[in-house]
Amino acid sequence: NAGVMQNPRHLVRRRGQEARLRCSPMKGHSHVYWYRQLPEEGLKFMVYLQKENIIDESGMPKERFSAEFPKEGPSILRIQQVVRGDSAAYFCASSPGDGGNTEAFFGQGTRLTVV
Amino acid sequence: AQSVAQPEDQVNVAEGNPLTVKCTYSVSGNPYLFWYVQYPNRGLQFLLKYITGDNLVKGSYGFEAEFNKSQTSFHLKKPSALVSDSALYFCAVRAWTGGYQKVTFGTGTKLQVIP
Numbered sequence: 001n002a003g004v005m006q007n008p009r010h011l012v013r014r015r016g017q018e019a020r021l022r023c024s025p026m027k028g029h030s031h032v033y034w035y036r037q038l039p040e041e042g043l044k045f046m047v048y049l050q051k052e053n054i055i056d057e058s059g060m061p062k063e064r065f066s067a068e069f070p071k072e073g074p075s076i077l078r079i080q081q082v083v084r085g086d087s088a089a090y091f092c093a094s095s096p097g098d099g100g101n102t103e104a105f106f107g108q109g110t111r112l113t114v115v
Numbered sequence: 116a117q118s119v120a121q122p123e124d125q126v127n128v129a130e131g132n133p134l135t136v137k138c139t140y141s142v143s144g145n146p147y148l149f150w151y152v153q154y155p156n157r158g159l160q161f162l163l164k165y166i167t168g169d170n171l172v173k174g175s176y177g178f179e180a181e182f183n184k185s186q187t188s189f190h191l192k193k194p195s196a197l198v199s200d201s202a203l204y205f206c207a208v209r210a211w212t213g214g215y216q217k218v219t220f221g222t223g224t225k226l227q228v229i230p
Contacts, residue, residue: 004158033218042222043159043205048215055215091158101166103149104218106158 002027004094005074006107013082013114021077021110025094032075033093033104034060034067043091049075082114117142119208121221128196129229136191136224138206147209147216148189150180152202153223159205165189176200196228 005024013019025032030051035043045059049069060067064082069075079086089111093104118141128134140146147166151159163174170182180191189206206221 006158035220043220045219048217056213056217093159101147101164103161103164105161106151108158111156 004029004092004105004107006090006092006110008110009108011110011112013112015083015114016081019079019082019086019112019114021079021090021092021112022074023077023092023094023107024074025092026096026105029094029096029105031095031097032069033095034075034077035091035093037089037091037109039088046077046090079112082112084114087112087114117146117208117210117212117217117219119206119219119221121204121206121224123224124222125225125227127227127229130198131195134193134196134200134226134228136204136206136226138189138191138221139187140189140206140208141187142208142210142212144211148180148182149207149209149218150174150178150189150191151205151207151220153205154202162191162204196226198228198230201226201228 007022032049034046037043047060047067048056064080066078089109091109093106095102095104120139149164150162153159163172165172165182173179178193203223203225205223209216209218
C-alpha cells in the first residue's frame with residue numbers, strides 16, 4: 001500500500017506563472033489536508049477536502065489559491081500568478097475518514113521555489 | 116477555536132538524558148491528540164496518539180506521551196535521548212468544530228540532542 005504521494009517533489013516557477021501541486025492520498029482515504037511550511041517554521045493549515053467537497057478552506061488565501069479533490073484522480077493545489085512569498089514546502093496529508101481515532105499520513109511535500 | 120501550544124521553539128538535551136517536549140491544547144469537547152516527527156527535507160511521520168483509555172501512550176522509537184486532562188497537556192517524553200532523535204516535533208489535536216473534526220498543529224519544537 002503506497003503512502004501519500006506528492007508530485008513534483010521540487011517545483012521552480014517564475015513570478016507570475018502558475019503552480020500545480022498534486023497529492024494522491026493513500027488507498028482508501030477520502031480526506032485530504034494541505035499545509036504550508038515556511039523555512040524554519042511550523043505547519044500552517046490551508047484547506048481540508050473530502051472527495052468533491054471543500055470542508056474548510058479557512059487557511060487558504062482568498063486570491064490566487066484554489067484546491068480541489070475530484071471524484072477521480074489526485075487532489076490539486078493550484079497557485080496562480082505566483083510571487084516570491086509563495087516559496088515554501090507544501091505538504092499533503094490524508095486520512096480514511098472523519099473518525100477522530102485515525103491519524104493523518106503525510107506525503108514528502110512539494111518544495112516550491114519562485115524565482 | 117481549538118489551539119495547540121508548543122511553548123519551546125527548541126529543546127537541547129545531552130545524549131542519554133531524558134527528554135521532554137511540551138504540548139498544551141485548548142478544545143471544546145474531548146480531544147484526540149497526536150505527535151509527529153519531521154526530519155530535514157522530509158514529511159511528517161506519525162509517532163503516537165491518544166484516543167482514550169490509559170493516559171500514558173507508548174509510540175515509535177521509544178517515545179511516550181502522557182495525557183493530562185486537568186492540565187490540558189500531552190507532553191512527549193523519552194527516557195534516554197539519542198543523537199538520531201534530533202528533529203522537529205509537532206503536536207496536533209483533533210476535535211469537533213463546526214460540524215467536522217478539525218486537526219490543528221502546534222508550531223513545532225526543534226529537538227537537538229548533543230553527543
